Amino acid sequence: MPVILAKYMGDYVGQEVTLQGWVRLKRKHGKIRFVELRDGSAFVQCVFIKGETSDQAMEDFKKLTQESSIEVTGVVQQNPRDGSYELLVKEMKIYQISEPFPITPKEHGIDFLMDHRHLWLRSKRQWAILRVRAEIIKACRDFFDERDFVLVDSPILTPNAAEGSTTLFKTDYFGETAYLTQSGQLYSEAAIAAFKKVYCFGPTFRAEKSKTRRHLMEFWMVEPEMAFATLEDVMNLAEEFVEYIVARVLDKRMEELKILERDISKLEKIKRPFIRMTYTEAVEQLHKLGSDIVWGDDFGGDDETILTKQYDKPILVHRFPASFKAFYFELDKENPELALGVDVLAPEGYGEIVGGGERSADIKHLLEKIREEGIPEENYKWYLDLRRYGSVPHGGFGLGIERTVAWICGLHHVRETIPWPRMLNRLYP
Structure with missing residues (x-):
């Protein structure tokens, strides 16, 4: 049988x-x-x-x-x-024969459900969300594999920060200080000189003391990096990638989306071309919509929500003030105050799901930025070597899996998008 x-x-x-x-x-x-x-x-x-x-x-x-x-x-x-x-x-x-199951039949608060996450996973809703997550992850791998990107795994334990050192988790590494990775990007920049197009995919960690519905301490990112690429190439790839993921979920996980009561018509509108605007244009539009954001400030969650609710497609915001971008961004030759970065903001108020841009290929610029920001130069000796031996224009981005799952599934909070969420006040189970 x-x-x-x-x-x-x-x-x-x-x-x-x-x-x-x-x-x-x-x-x-x-x-x-x-x-x-x-x-x-x-x-x-x-x-x-x-x-x-x-x-x-x-x-x-x-x-x-x-x-x-x-x-x-x-x-x-x-x-x-x-x-x-x-x-x-x-x-x-x-x-x-199971003992009386604690999750049902009555309604429970979120703290109770999170304490019983190991049992909550069995519910129809959580089953549907995590099957959509699995499909998104498979789509990410298929997309890059089909386009000749090589998977190059980056380390989880690193000797230095990829971005701000204030959001790092520290650990002892046989007498040395090590950090849980914030991003595999810097290592992917090394790998492109061997393979031209690469991606890494794994858990990343941010010790950011945030309780918003968009933040986790441990989350997963897929990060492609390309040699001989400009900001325009990065934006084109990001558009194609996001469209591909949504189309895959609509094709393979319609039953799960029905269980989640997701409005499919909104996802069916996710077709290229997406909306594009500069940071300056975005600030001007936000002012018209009632935001008090000041030019030179990074977007807050409320700003992203206000902006994305105006459109039924993702928005690519590009050319941000260099003042709040990481040291490795290339500068806009027409206006050196701007960094050649891009964020992809999902519609319906979901905000940033992709962040990236063109990296600086100039060792002099990188050294200036490192010294300006007081970053220990010796920690980045290997990274600077990449600009000494065959440096080329290059760029890439990172897509956050949990925020993407939240958007596609129509969820209010990212805590349901990962089997075992790690939040500011939650490490159990």
């Missing part, structure tokens, strides 16, 4: 199969009994009918509780009312 995943039941109509999973709920309707089974791949109705189902299985049905683990064998049939597939149960094996 084949043991199959529930999502493949359509291939076995009229045949006898075995499913293994957990009881989501059970109910009775007259003399017929029903179990909604979840097996990780789908949710399926299992039907118990006296005369068709064994007497033992009918008796064991009475014992079942939510989250009991079972194995059911029966015939796959199609429900004529809605076209869904269900299992007419012949036999049932019980692995364990």
Whole structure:
């Protein structure tokens, strides 16, 4: 008897199969009994009918509780009312009768749910979110692999900061100080001289004491980097990438989006070209919309929300004041006060999901910026070497997985976008 995943039941109509999973709920309707089974791949109705189902299985049905683990064998049939597939149960094996499940049936506050994250993952909503996340991650890898980018893993433990040293997690490294990485970008800049186009993909860490709905202490980023690339190349790649991810989710995860009650029509509008504007143009528009942002200040979450609610496509904001950008950005030759950076802001108020730009290829400029900012020059000796041996224009960006999942799924907070969120006051479970 084949043991199959529930999502493949359509291939076995009229045949006898075995499913293994957990009881989501059970109910009775007259003399017929029903179990909604979840097996990780789908949710399926299992039907118990006296005369068709064994007497033992009918008796064991009475014992079942939510989250009991079972194995059911029966015939796959199609429900004529809605076209869904269900299992007419012949036999049932019980692995364990679950204790009373703490998550349901009543409503719970977010702290309770986060304390029980290990159980909350089993809910239909969380199942759907994390399957969308898995599809987004697969889409990221497929996109770059299909375009001849080489995956070059960057280290998680680093001797120095990629950006501001005030948001680093420190740890002891056999008597030396090491930091959890904020970004793999600097290492990818080294790798492009070997492979031309690379990407890294992994966890990154920011010790930023923020409690906003967009921040986590540990999050995942995919970071492409390209040799012989300008800001324009970076923006074009970012547009193509975001469009690709959304299209993939719409193609492969429509059922999950329905469970999340996501407005699909908004995602269907994510087609190139996106909206582009300079930082200066964005500030001018924000002033018209009532923001009190001052030219020279970085965008806050409220500014991004105000701006993105004006459009139904992502916005690429580029050419920021160099004063608040990292030392490694190339400067705009037409206005050296501006850095050739770009942020991609997702619509519907979700804000920044991509940050990047063109990197400085000039060792003199980098040395000036390092000395200006008081950064220990010896920590970046290897990074400066990249400008001594075959330096070329180059650039790239980082896309935050959790913010992208939140946007595509239509979630209010990023805490639901990762299996085990690490937030300012949460390290458990």
